[in-house]
Amino acid sequence: MGKRRRPRIVVVGAGFGGLWAVRTLAFEPVEVLLVDRRNHHTFFPLLYQVAAAEIEPEAIAFPIRGLLRRFPNVAFEMAEVRGIDPAARRLETDGPPIDYDFLILAPGSLAHTFGVPGVAEHAFFLKDLDQAVALRNHILSVFERAAREPDPLRRRRLLTFVIVGGGPTGVEFAGALAELIARPLRRDFPTLDFREVRVLLLEAMAEVLPGLPAVLSAYARERLRHLGVEVRRRAPVAAVGPDRVRLQDGEAIETATVVWTAGVRGHPLGAALGLPLGPGERVPVTPALQVPGHPEIYVVGDLALPEGPGKLPMVAPVAIQQGTLAARNILRALKGRPSLPFRYRDPGTLVTIGRNAAVAHVFGRAFTGFAAWLLWLGVHLIRLIGMRNRLVVLSGWAWDYLFYERVVRLILPSLPVRGK
Amino acid sequence: MGKRRRPRIVVVGAGFGGLWAVRTLAFEPVEVLLVDRRNHHTFFPLLYQVAAAEIEPEAIAFPIRGLLRRFPNVAFEMAEVRGIDPAARRLETDGPPIDYDFLILAPGSLAHTFGVPGVAEHAFFLKDLDQAVALRNHILSVFERAAREPDPLRRRRLLTFVIVGGGPTGVEFAGALAELIARPLRRDFPTLDFREVRVLLLEAMAEVLPGLPAVLSAYARERLRHLGVEVRRRAPVAAVGPDRVRLQDGEAIETATVVWTAGVRGHPLGAALGLPLGPGERVPVTPALQVPGHPEIYVVGDLALPEGPGKLPMVAPVAIQQGTLAARNILRALKGRPSLPFRYRDPGTLVTIGRNAAVAHVFGRAFTGFAAWLLWLGVHLIRLIGMRNRLVVLSGWAWDYLFYERVVRLILPSLPVRGK
Incomplete structure (x- = not known):
């Protein structure tokens, strides 16, 4: 008799939800495959600073394979998922299909045009x-x-x-x-x-x-x-x-x-499940984040629409907590334990508005100004993945703050990229 | 009577040759216009490190307008030069034409396929x-x-x-x-x-x-x-x-x-002069770097082929020295002084081969190994434009050297750029 095959958990999407799911599953007796069509994780909260020529795009991207090196039971495949066959527990991709025992869908969201012409x-x-x-x-x-x-x-x-x-x-x-x-x-x-x-x-x-x-x-x-x-x-x-x-x-x-x-709407991969979608083209899920009728499929992050009252914001902390819970629920299911329902612990909201100013809504308190701005800086620097990325981002901020200079005022690539 | 118009010097290309020409003309009683189809200067000697995922492309690019701010008599136009009318002293561009009294052409070079198929x-x-x-x-x-x-x-x-x-x-x-x-x-x-x-x-x-x-x-x-x-x-x-x-x-x-x-060959703009080209499609110029028959047009850098024995390498030091001399010769001409001929002061050659190793041919001496490698590092860091660029490049090198890590292992942009 060969040794018993470990359950295979496939995680789609290397954003906050997918990465935190993978972290939770690392070193556990399961085989994990992370799939993303990019080879890097993107730190979305600072995208606007890339657009404002303050930091280089590389500074808020981190190679996924570099993140996974220390996890012996986690592999990565750069692939685009094109379809889901829940009956066969199989993903169709731009290459060979991928089989799973459990699936965590964390593909995120796209811009929502609300049908406005143009x-x-x-x-x-x-x-x-x-x-x-x-x-x-x-x-x-x-x-x-x-x-x-x-x-x-x-x-x-x-x-x-x-x-x-x-x-x-x-x-x-x-x-x-x-x-x-x-x-x-x-x-x-x-x-x-x-x-x-x-x-x-x-x-x-x-x-x-x-x-x-x-x-x-x-x-x-x-x-x-x-x-x-x-x-x-x-x-x-x-x-x-x-x-x-x-x-x-x-x-x-x-x-x-x-x-x-x-506005944003759920990633088109949600439609590939073949189930009715909720508002914003998000996938309705149980309180334990499972797709109804398919307890082996979890949806987390922007694509997930957990049932119950109260609308969750489509932000990183929700994705992180949901990715972690989905992974925990899979580990619990493998041990025969019941699933836990998702409960959002809101860490608060921080929005910066130029230098020295931000608004903070944290621990039920609302405050503004320099203190909120410093809090914003610290939180974002800590959350960013990679020590060198922190160094590069911090230096971009420093040049902006000290010299009123945006260092990445570069039209680069010079050749137009296909699509906007 | 209005005040007398200052002579207008147009410099095409913001590489080493063009930039050093502009620096030489700054604060002089002339009006200078720098033209480039990109908005940034590129530090070519480190291009290969961008391709090897060691440093981000932004780290070896610097916004041209940022370089020119301190020069009151120098303006910049992001434009593509498409033709030269030496009789009218006018450049055709992708926008309005540009008139000049003196022209310094420093567009550089392209890859030379030598007609090898494919x-x-x-x-x-x-x-x-x-x-x-x-x-x-x-x-x-x-x-x-x-x-x-x-x-x-x-x-x-x-x-x-x-x-x-x-x-x-x-x-x-x-x-x-x-x-x-x-x-x-x-x-x-x-x-x-x-x-x-x-x-x-x-x-x-x-x-x-x-x-x-x-x-x-x-x-x-x-x-x-x-x-x-x-x-x-x-x-x-x-x-x-x-x-x-x-x-x-x-x-x-x-x-x-x-x-x-x-191999490399001269930029196609050389052909726009309507004169016979030399080997490598470079423009033959007088010892003072002028186009024969057009003493108001200078060619510097990779595109220039000064007459006389000895072939100059197509490297940054030649472009820097030629750009400087062309600008000086224009200033001398305006004062009625004779032109100076170009004489190359060879600062030597440095080529690095992986970590801790390089070859150096400096001051007539040939040496190799760690000392040559340190010299390579220092020279390139000093030559790089922009303090923050130096910081970012140095941190990329440090991560590589200390952690055997290439920090920019990113497939970015994810969308294919048109052309290779």
């Missing part, structure tokens, strides 16, 4: 590193083009930046963009009249940072105004074109740059 | 940052594909790397690639059999590093062999295909990766 074709997004780099290259390119543009109308259009969505990503990027323009680009382009530059933040609802205490939203809005950002509330977008964005009230804003941060 | 379509190059990043992404991708490839022939093909050209770039990249494979990738891919990995360096001539003393060439060759590189001399390439390279003696080597460092 968004997919003309807007920029901040959901992955390629998009952040494309946006950085575009921003620097429109300034270069504006510097050569004699026609004032075309020049104003090139210098108008519209950010759609007043959530944390929109607010943080608007602040970072305004500061990039105010000092580094103003010094780079002495021949441009910077009164022609506009940064607008459009929020469909009554207030930015919805879900946070009103005092924090008001502070964020005031800080953005102080940085020169025109904050428009109750300004839903009707359509996006190559040269303008049109609001639902009929107003048209001429712009070459629309950044869409208005 | 090179342009199938080979990788190390002549700009996009190419270096594309090569890095490809190397990491073939390892990922090999890890999923059950067919041993296909796997061996994926794991065979052929570098064509035994000059400094080929030798330095071969050493860096061999060390990337030997430690970091061996740890990343525990399921691969590394006896299937081959790195070949093909040199058409009788010896690698031609032009250096024989003792240095022999040392470099031995070091490469020690690192596991198969060095083949007198092995000219007949053709490159998508899956193999064929030598002139008929041998075919199955490979998914051919890196072509066998």
Whole structure:
């Protein structure tokens, strides 16, 4: 008799949910395969700083194989998952299929256009590193083009930046963009009249940072105004074109740059399960994070929609806690123990708005200003994976803070990347 | 009467030649316009380390506008020069034309395929940052594909790397690639059999590093062999295909990766002058670096072929000294003084071959080993532009040296860039 085969757990997605699931399963008597179509983990919370030319994209990426070296029972495959056959317990990929005993799906989310015409074709997004780099290259390119543009109308259009969505990503990027323009680009382009530059933040609802205490939203809005950002509330977008964005009230804003941060939806892999999806194309799961009818399939992170009252935010702490719980529940199932339900321990919310300012909603307390900003810096530096990445990010922040300099003002790659 | 217009000097290319020309013209009573199709200067000597996943591409790029801020009489335009009209003293660009009184052409060089079939379509190059990043992404991708490839022939093909050209770039990249494979990738891919990995360096001539003393060439060759590189001399390439390279003696080597460092030729802008070109499509110039018949046009760097005996290498020190001299000669002409002829002060040659080893030919002395390697490190760190770039590069080197780790093992951008 050969030795008994260890259960094989396949984890799809090397974001926060997938990585924390793998960490929990490391050194346990199971065989783990992590699958991702990229070879690196991305630290999403700092994507907007890549787009604002503050840090290089490599600084918030970490090679997955480097993370897994110390785990003897974990392997990695760079593959794109294209289908799921729950009956056969098999994943279809761009290469050989992958069999599993247990499956943890953590593919994350994509931008949600809500069907607004032109968004997919003309807007920029901040959901992955390629998009952040494309946006950085575009921003620097429109300034270069504006510097050569004699026609004032075309020049104003090139210098108008519209950010759609007043959530944390929109607010943080608007602040970072305004500061990039105010000092580094103003010094780079002495021949441009910077009164022609506009940064607008459009929020469909009554207030930015919805879900946070009103005092924090008001502070964020005031800080953005102080940085020169025109904050428009109750300004839903009707359509996006190559040269303008049109609001639902009929107003048209001429712009070459629309950044869409208005919403996210579950990754298309959720549909491959062949089950009805919930709001935002997310997969409804049991309190233990299992797919109904398939207790061997867990969904965690942005794609998961656990049943019950209360909507969970699509943020890293939820993914981390869910990835950990899904892995624990699998280990419990293997020992014949009952599953544990997911309970979110909210570590709070931190949103930074330019230098020296942030809003914090932590331990039920709301505070703002320099202390919140320092807390934001510390938390993000600690969470970042890789000592050298921390060094590189910290040096990018230091150059920005001390010299008002954005060190990565590079249009690179010079060749256009396919897709936006 | 208005004040007299200052002479306008246009410098094409922000490489070593163009930048040093601009520095020489700064604060002088002339108006200077620097033109480049990129918004950054690239530190070419470390391109091969970007391809070997040791440093991020941003670390060897520096925003041109940041360099020019302190020069009140120098402006920058990001534009692609498409034609030259010497009679009208005008450049055609992808935007409005640019007029000049004096022109310094410093566009550099491109890879030279020597008409070998398949090179342009199938080979990788190390002549700009996009190419270096594309090569890095490809190397990491073939390892990922090999890890999923059950067919041993296909796997061996994926794991065979052929570098064509035994000059400094080929030798330095071969050493860096061999060390990337030997430690970091061996740890990343525990399921691969590394006896299937081959790195070949093909040199058409009788010896690698031609032009250096024989003792240095022999040392470099031995070091490469020690690192596991198969060095083949007198092995000219007949053709490159998508899956193999064929030598002139008929041998075919199955490979998914051919890196072509066998030669360079002058930038196509040289042909736009409408004058006969010299060997390597370089522009013959007078000893004072002027185009015959057009004393207001100077050519410097890789594109220039000064008349007289002795062939100059196409390296940074030549470009720096020529850019400086061309600028000085323009300033002398404006004061009615005669031009000075170019005389190359050779600072020597340094070529590194993996850790702790380099060859140096400095002040007429040839030496090798750790001392040469330290000299290489120091010179390159000093020459690099930007304090933060130095910090980031130094940390990349430190991680490699101390932890045998290549920190930028990232396939990024994930989307393929158009062109190789």
